[in-house]
Amino acid sequence: MTEGDRAGVLLITPEPVGQRMAGPAIRTLELGRALARDGRSGPVTVVSLAGVDRSDPSVSLTAATDAAGLRQRVRTAAVVVIQGDVLGLHPWLADEPLPIVVDAYDPFHLEQLEQARPLGETGRRAVVRDCVRSLNAQLSRADLVLCASGRQRSLWLGHLAALGRVNPLTYDLAPDLSRLVAVVPFGIPEVPAPPRDRGVLRRTFPAISDEDVVLIWGGGVYEWFDPVVLVRAVARVLPDQPDVRLVFLGTRHPVAGVRTATDAARDAARETGTLDRAVFFHDGWVPYDERGHWLAAADVGVSTHKDHVETEFSFRTRLLDYLWCGLPVISTGGDDLAEHIAGHGAGTTVAADDQEGLADALLRAVGDQAWRARAGDAAATLGHSYAWDRVAVPLADFCADPARSPDLLLDPVDRLQLGLDRPAGSFSVLSRLRAGWREGGAELIARRLRARVRRPR
Known part of the structure; x- marks a missing residue:
């Protein structure tokens, strides 16, 4: 040839x-x-x-x-x-x-x-x-x-x-x-995100109601992330905001044999008394074509990680799905995308391993519906600039x-x-x-x- x-x-x-x-x-x-x-x-x-x-x-x-x-x-x-x-x-x-x-x-x-x-x-x-x-x-x-x-x-x-x-x-x-x-x-996809339907979450987690404010972790949990600080921050704000809920979607990788690091997060939820009460773990991996329905049913997208060199050069792709679904973002800072999102008013960042700062950010997100609406609109607007064709x-x-x-x-x-x-x-x-x-x-x-x-x- x-x-x-x-x-x-x-x-x-x-x-x-x-x-x-x-x-x-x-x-x-x-x-x-x-x-x-x-x-x-x-x-x-x-x-x-x-x-x-x-x-x-x-x-x-x-x-x-x-x-x-x-x-x-x-x-x-x-x-x-x-x-x-x-x-x-x-x-x-x-x-x-x-x-x-x-x-x-x-x-x-x-x-x-x-x-x-x-x-x-x-x-x-x-x-x-x-x-x-x-x-x-x-x-x-x-x-x-x-x-x-x-x-x-x-x-x-x-x-x-x-x-x-x-x-x-x-x-x-x-x-x-x-x-x-x-x-x-x-x-992010060229098509609009699915409409909000809390029933998607309720069918899997009956303890979640329409009145709850749901934080969602949209991808896998790996060693360079820090889900434990997030679980502990949720436990810390729960007495003041009893409607807060946290859902982890990616607990089992779709490629057989790839480890996820969810055990530490489960242990922290069990230790703080929040497991299956305020912190929930989806068993498996959400199909790609269905992920928008799960994310759109939530209120805030979250991602926390440790202070590693991996963070400095990472590009947290799960954050883009949050933008697609118009979710305000709370994330550990240090990577390009999280800082970009915060700079456009689409969310906020906290320092690594700062449980108190993270709890304060969660308190604001859960208690301030107007902030969630403003940041969510900014997230959706910013998301358009990341359309795949562009x-x-x-x-x-x-x-x-x-x-x-x-x-x-x-x-x-x-x-x-x-x-x-x-x-x-x-x-x-x-x-x-x-x-x-x-x-x-x-x-x-x-x-x-x-x-x-x-x-x-």
Whole structure:
């Protein structure tokens, strides 16, 4: 097949695409839909390496559980968009002669600083090191890197500079390096949020009434979050505001084997006497197409986290769903999106581990209906700026006229002159297996293979 025979965009995610999805699969599907609506890049196909259990009228959805099937699809596409550890699972992609977009909206190496603690120090070091190797391979090969915010853009520009990718060729192509790194935030649906229906919550939690003020935690609970401080703050305000209720929606990840950290939150609710009285845990994971009904039935969206470097470069995608549903937001500060929301009057932020400050924010939110209305209107207005078709424009522009990054087309001698001394495809499966064997033997290799397809985002 010649280069002129290639057409369309292929988006590849390592996670399953089905009724229940976490961030990576959601983002892949929604970016694919946005590209299809844009129409300039030709047919759009979304491929899952873990299986597909849904259909879609605007994009082709398919599973590719073996390399042969994936190779066939890659070799008919004009541009490929990858995320997670797709390149680590299929290193031959680095040698394919077509533009590859690396979606790096999730700095998963920073997440693993907390997520890998249960593995012990040796295992933790190995997992974080493996994540960095994966990112090195991807950024060494990327013709375009996507990130979720300006702060993330700075992170990835530093990483790319260390790999030699910030060089005269990429600079002369665009001195602001916009042809190397583009900001494409997570988005919200183009359709309006569902109408408010408290019955959605009451059917699962009969103790919740129409008069209650419901705080909702809309996503998974992972090690870098801090649900305990939220539970304790709810217990603290309950005597003054007996109508406050807190609901956690994401207690079991849709990808089998991915841990959630809800036990500590349950223990805190049990200890404070609020479990199943003021604090409730939904058993499982709400289907993606139904999440709007659950969120719209609540009054305030909440998210609390610890003071980690992960926070500094995170982009809390659950907050966007709160905006979509017109919910005022109460969140720990420190990340781009939470500060942006607070700056637009759509919510408020508190310091990490500040139980008293969080309780004060909850008291105001629960007791001041006028504040909830103002902040909710501001949230809905701000949400429009994050519509998928709007945030996806830089990707749509690239896919409409895809091109290789000029520094990746150099011969080996010229690559060395630029400081690109490591070929983009040199992180082979064999080399990574050898390194894993030296670090931890067969057990570590097996754990890494499981983690690559189950790593939460």
